[in-house]
Every structure is written in C-alpha cells, then in structure tokens.
Amino acid sequence: MRTAEPLHLRLLRLLRDHGTISRAELADRLEIPRPRLLGEIDRLVALGYVAEAGMAASRGGRRSTLVELNPRLRFAAVDLGASSVDVEVTNGRLEPVAAYTESADIRSGPKVILQRVNELLAKAKVDGAYEKLDAVGIGVPGPVSFRDGVPVSPPIMPGWDRFPVRELLTREHGCPAVVDNDVNIMAVGERHGGVAHSVDDFLFVKIGTGIGCGIYLSGEVYRGTDGCAGDIGHIQVDSHGPMCTCGNVGCLEALFSGAALAKDATLAARNGTSPALVDRLAANGTVTARDVAEAASEGDVTCIRLIRDGGRRIGGVLAGLVSFANPSMIVIGGGLAHLGHILLAEIRSVVYRRSLPLATGNLPVVLSELGPRAGVTGAAVLASDVAFEQAS
Amino acid sequence: MRTAEPLHLRLLRLLRDHGTISRAELADRLEIPRPRLLGEIDRLVALGYVAEAGMAASRGGRRSTLVELNPRLRFAAVDLGASSVDVEVTNGRLEPVAAYTESADIRSGPKVILQRVNELLAKAKVDGAYEKLDAVGIGVPGPVSFRDGVPVSPPIMPGWDRFPVRELLTREHGCPAVVDNDVNIMAVGERHGGVAHSVDDFLFVKIGTGIGCGIYLSGEVYRGTDGCAGDIGHIQVDSHGPMCTCGNVGCLEALFSGAALAKDATLAARNGTSPALVDRLAANGTVTARDVAEAASEGDVTCIRLIRDGGRRIGGVLAGLVSFANPSMIVIGGGLAHLGHILLAEIRSVVYRRSLPLATGNLPVVLSELGPRAGVTGAAVLASDVAFEQAS
Numbered sequence: 001m002r003t004a005e006p007l008h009l010r011l012l013r014l015l016r017d018h019g020t021i022s023r024a025e026l027a028d029r030l031e032i033p034r035p036r037l038l039g040e041i042d043r044l045v046a047l048g049y050v051a052e053a054g055m056a057a058s059r060g061g062r063r064s065t066l067v068e069l070n071p072r073l074r075f076a077a078v079d080l081g082a083s084s085v086d087v088e089v090t091n092g093r094l095e096p097v098a099a100y101t102e103s104a105d106i107r108s109g110p111k112v113i114l115q116r117v118n119e120l121l122a123k124a125k126v127d128g129a130y131e132k133l134d135a136v137g138i139g140v141p142g143p144v145s146f147r148d149g150v151p152v153s154p155p156i157m158p159g160w161d162r163f164p165v166r167e168l169l170t171r172e173h174g175c176p177a178v179v180d181n182d183v184n185i186m187a188v189g190e191r192h193g194g195v196a197h198s199v200d201d202f203l204f205v206k207i208g209t210g211i212g213c214g215i216y217l218s219g220e221v222y223r224g225t226d227g228c229a230g231d232i233g234h235i236q237v238d239s240h241g242p243m244c245t246c247g248n249v250g251c252l253e254a255l256f257s258g259a260a261l262a263k264d265a266t267l268a269a270r271n272g273t274s275p276a277l278v279d280r281l282a283a284n285g286t287v288t289a290r291d292v293a294e295a296a297s298e299g300d301v302t303c304i305r306l307i308r309d310g311g312r313r314i315g316g317v318l319a320g321l322v323s324f325a326n327p328s329m330i331v332i333g334g335g336l337a338h339l340g341h342i343l344l345a346e347i348r349s350v351v352y353r354r355s356l357p358l359a360t361g362n363l364p365v366v367l368s369e370l371g372p373r374a375g376v377t378g379a380a381v382l383a384s385d386v387a388f389e390q391a392s
Numbered sequence: 393m394r395t396a397e398p399l400h401l402r403l404l405r406l407l408r409d410h411g412t413i414s415r416a417e418l419a420d421r422l423e424i425p426r427p428r429l430l431g432e433i434d435r436l437v438a439l440g441y442v443a444e445a446g447m448a449a450s451r452g453g454r455r456s457t458l459v460e461l462n463p464r465l466r467f468a469a470v471d472l473g474a475s476s477v478d479v480e481v482t483n484g485r486l487e488p489v490a491a492y493t494e495s496a497d498i499r500s501g502p503k504v505i506l507q508r509v510n511e512l513l514a515k516a517k518v519d520g521a522y523e524k525l526d527a528v529g530i531g532v533p534g535p536v537s538f539r540d541g542v543p544v545s546p547p548i549m550p551g552w553d554r555f556p557v558r559e560l561l562t563r564e565h566g567c568p569a570v571v572d573n574d575v576n577i578m579a580v581g582e583r584h585g586g587v588a589h590s591v592d593d594f595l596f597v598k599i600g601t602g603i604g605c606g607i608y609l610s611g612e613v614y615r616g617t618d619g620c621a622g623d624i625g626h627i628q629v630d631s632h633g634p635m636c637t638c639g640n641v642g643c644l645e646a647l648f649s650g651a652a653l654a655k656d657a658t659l660a661a662r663n664g665t666s667p668a669l670v671d672r673l674a675a676n677g678t679v680t681a682r683d684v685a686e687a688a689s690e691g692d693v694t695c696i697r698l699i700r701d702g703g704r705r706i707g708g709v710l711a712g713l714v715s716f717a718n719p720s721m722i723v724i725g726g727g728l729a730h731l732g733h734i735l736l737a738e739i740r741s742v743v744y745r746r747s748l749p750l751a752t753g754n755l756p757v758v759l760s761e762l763g764p765r766a767g768v769t770g771a772a773v774l775a776s777d778v779a780f781e782q783a784s
Contacts, residue, residue, distance in 0.1 A: 143748070201616065201617050217609060218614075222610075222717075226718055226750050229716065231715045232715055234715055234748060319628070320709070320712060321716055324621065324624055325717075326618055327616070358545050358620045359618055
C-alpha cells in the first residue's frame, strides 16, 4: 500500500532542487497551512538542516523571510567502476565542492578500494571541503541488496559478495550511507539533472565495460525482487555466439561492450581490414573502443560496420524491452556512448522498426546529458535522500 | 508522489476479501481509532455499500456488531477473447451469481459484441441475478488506454480503435465501468484469488491465440506509458523465422501460439510424421492445439517435440524478462497452458539456465490456478475497485 511522502522530505527536497525560497512561497508550493509549515521549518532549523537566508522582496503584505538548506550540509558521492573510482563532495544543493577521479581495479577487493575512497575523502576534508559529512552515497558495478546495503553475488567483483559496504562507511564517517548498483545511480543522476529530468518511466542503458539498465517506473527506481533488475547484459542474442564471462553463450555483452569491441577492433587491425586501426595498433600497441569511434568518424568502413553491428544487437534487446515495459524515454550512457550518432541511429532504427507502433509513437532514444558525471550525481541524490529521511 | 489509500477503500476491500467481520476487529485490522471507523461505517451504510449483519461473539466486554458488504451489491465482469465472450455477475464478495460463456468473433466489431454483452446482462437481470449493477469491468484482447477507457490501435480488433467502450457501458448500465487489457485482468484475477495471491512482483504470461504478459510491480498492475506494456508476443526470437500477422518476421507468437501450433500440427498430420495427429486429422478434418496436448500425453514424439520447441522459445524470451525485471514469480496461463508439464518443464529449464542466478534462486514458474476464470475474476476485482472509489 502506498504511503504519502512526509512533509520534511518534501520540504528538504524542494530546498535542494530549487535553492533559497521564501516561507510564503514554500507554503504555496507545498500546499500546506502556514502555521504547520512554520513549525516544521523551526524544527528543521534546530536540527541543522535548514538555515535563515534574509528577507524576501515584499509581496504586498508583511515581508516573508527566506530559507535555504544549511550551507554546511555535505554529502559524499562515490561511483565505483570496474577500473575507476570517482569521488565528489557536494553541498546540500548537490553542487560539487571537491572532486577526485582515479584508476582502480575493483577486483582489488572491498578493503583496498574502500580504504582508497576513505583516503580521498580524508584529503577532501584536509582541503577544507567539509567538516563533517551528512551522508554518503555509493554505486558499485554489480547487483546490490538495496535494503541490506551490500553487494550480492557480483560477477566482476571478487571478494565483495555480502561485504558490509554501508556499515563500514556509516562507521567510518558517522553518518548514514546508501549503496546501490552503478547503473541505478546513473539513472537517478540523469533524472535529477539530465535529459530525463522529471520523466517518470524511462530506461537508462549503460554501455561500457559491461551492459546494464537502470529502470525508472512511476517515478521510482525499480530494483526488482532481489535488487538485480536491469541486468540486460546477459540476455542471449545469438545462440551460436561467443562464450560470455558468465558461462553462457551469445550474451549481449559478449557481442557488444567495451571489451567485445576492443577484441573485434584488434582483430580488424591484425587482419588489415581496417587501415585506420592498423595505424593505431602500430602506434600504440593496442586498440580500444575509443580508437574505433575516432576511426569511424574519419569514415573507416570497418569501424562504422562494427558500431552498426553493435547498435543492431543493442537495438534488438531494447525493442523487446520497449514492448515489455512501454517506457516514455530511453537514455544511452556509459563509456561507449561516445560512439555517438552512428550507434544511436542504428539503435533507433531497430527499436522503431521492431517494437509495437503504439509504444514507439512518442519514444525518444537519446544520449545521456551528464556523461561520466551521471553516476556521482545520482549517488549524491541518494545520499541527500537518506540524510533527509533522518530529519523525521 | 505516493498518496495513502483512503479509509473507505481499505475498509470496503477488507469486507470484500474477508467477508463478515465485527466493528471491533475492523478497528484492529485497519489500525484506526474506533470513533473514526464507526463514523465511516455509518456513512457507508447510508450510501448502501455496507450492511449490519447481527452481533459478534463477545470478546469480554460489550458485544460488537458485525458488518458486511451490502448483499445487494452486484458487479458485472466481462472477458472478451478473440473468439469468446465470458460474462459473470458477482455479489460484493466477487462470488458469481450468474455466468455465461459463448463463442463470438471479436472482429464483428464493438457494436455487435457489446450489444451481445448487454443482452447477456439483460438475461441475467431477468433471471434474477441483480436489480441494478454497481460497476462493470471488462477486458479486451488488445492495448487499452486505461485512463480513457478505450482500446488503442488493437491489432486483432478491427473497428475498436478508440471506440468509447467505457462510456457506452456506463450509459447503458448507469454505473461506473472500467476497461483493461485481457492479460492485465487475468493477472489481477490470479493475484486476487489464484496462485499469485498476495505476490507483489510477478509476470502473468498468457499463451493463447496470441501471447501477452500482465505485469505486477510493487503490488500494482504496471501498464506502461501508453497502456501497452506486456506486449511480448511480438518480440523477435528468430530473424529468419516466419512472417507474423504484425508485418515483422520471427515474432514469438508467429513461432508459438495457438494459431502457430495448429499450423505446425496440421503440417505434421499431412506429412505423416505424427501418427496420432494423422488419425485426428482423418477423424475431424482439422487438428488443434488441444489435439497436440492429447497426442503428447499419449507419448507421440512429434507432438512432444512441438511443445518443447515452443517452450524453449517462450523460455528464451522470459529469461530475458527475468534478467530485466527480476520478478518473484512467473504464472503461465491462457488456452495453451493445458499443454501442461511438458511445456512448463521446458520453460523452466531455459529460464533457470539463461537468467542471472541471483534472479532465479527463488523464482517459481507455475501454472495459473484459475485457468479460464482468471479473466472474469480480475474484471470483477477492477469493477469492485471502481465502485468502491465512488464511495468517497
């Protein structure tokens, strides 16, 4: 059964998303009686969530005072990738006040990686980014039990299964923490500050080292019964296809992902079918997905074909998901999104041809606006939500 | 934003699902103060939704009076199939007091079919099943705008596009009406009184003339942006497969559905690969999906293979949907569910092998309990909900 959002959550989110605002306008926007609002604001000021911010311009009668989130609020947002760590510290309005990005292998295990996260946060503190954190949000590249705050059987994260990530961060920083899947936090970020702003039903498809899907239904992240909804990288697209790391054959991400594309590109460089990739292999010793993107933009036909083939595979899976879920938008993000419009055109072509016309009549298929910042943005949103919930 | 369920809805649903109950127990179950409950009951008695039903056994103090739904409440539940009309009239507890089933071709168009529905309901009235209907619920075999109460571009329902089904029924019977997709009402029925009782996240897969999927997420039917979520019959499973009625090739329902199976079975009878089907074709002039089921249960290897091939196709699509949606149950219903355990075993085998282990660790794949009554049961549930909403 659905329950209404508590007033303090609605109020704090409004201040987070709209900034400084007068008491009078708050009462109008939240549609609640003024005495109740004023009492609630006083309570949140006393708790340190809200601060006074001077007088508003007159609306005719008595001038209303402005309020804002306490300028000292600080959230830590962490996005762990297969091979990278992104850490941001934000203020209450989710504007970054410190940001760090570095390489790290998730397979080093939770102790090493979370130690490094804590070191980066300690550095931010020394640099003056915060005195005390109010919440930490973290995304990890694998399935998560959102309720328990732990990764669950994550295929590419050896040593992380059921590791108490939330508990460790809570203890270390003395504040609430929230753990989610990396694709879910990207979807949350894109809805908060990107192309899916205020869209209630959409799919965020991450095409990177692996492939995953963040699902927004009726305005909320849908995580499924075990927290692993959106694991579309292992949908079989070719029963005669190559072996996947998961042990099955012909999975989507075995055919098209950062790893699969680099492998196909290396082959095309070695057998000479792509002159552009031959040059790059000779110059750098390896070829990557980024080389394919560059060569394609220079008109290399083999690279264009590789991207189109991949787009066709992704499009086929998405066409099925559109028929199933009937979303109102599809956002394409992740490292391979930089393959850009060749990829997007092929995905669109398959989705529009293969799905029910009713479902695609008004269905934008678009690139992520936030790009590599989608993850940390979403982690900051989740951190602020969990901090605001404490204000009950 | 989520809103709490109003008291009158919670109260009326409790009486619908649990029957006669004392005022004291109602107060306990709904966890609301007794004075507020008693006021609400008085209001619902005055409106004709609730009736007194004698005295409860003593719980120590003053004896509490029993209440129940007004015994005169009546709902009409209608399930339109591609070739059948099912009509039930139920009491407030959704127990049938009259039921009619007959053949009808949905392609006859809305005027002919709804005229026949109204004739059957008029007959039920003459037979004494009701004096006045309190609501009508109807399921149709195609996409529906639930908000507008009209079919939208339904592929197998010529003449029905945007026909004002809800408006016509409301005017004819002087009560609210609700229109939904036939697979959705089956899912609603199965959750109310079948194997998915109280399960919040499940897929109801109908395998009949066509193939469709009812989706329950977080305890509510998920209909998608345009009301066509769950249209899985046209997911492509073989890019070299046969032409589908929708104009694409290799759709799931072009490869396995009542129509596809009858075609394959006729071929097997004509070319003599199935002795059991040769006999049936000679005896009856045609062979149907039911003949395949019977021949398979007698051990006919060709028929067993046809069912297994179909199960493998369905299983492949469901494996992808399990990876995507991570449901906690899959229910198989519709006419072809009578293919029984050979079909179910094959579906299970593919789903358990092909989906993420985390998602299938505790995932029952089961047959519908309500069988052909799933649709009318769900239509009655929707009718009661829309009637109860009027009591605000």
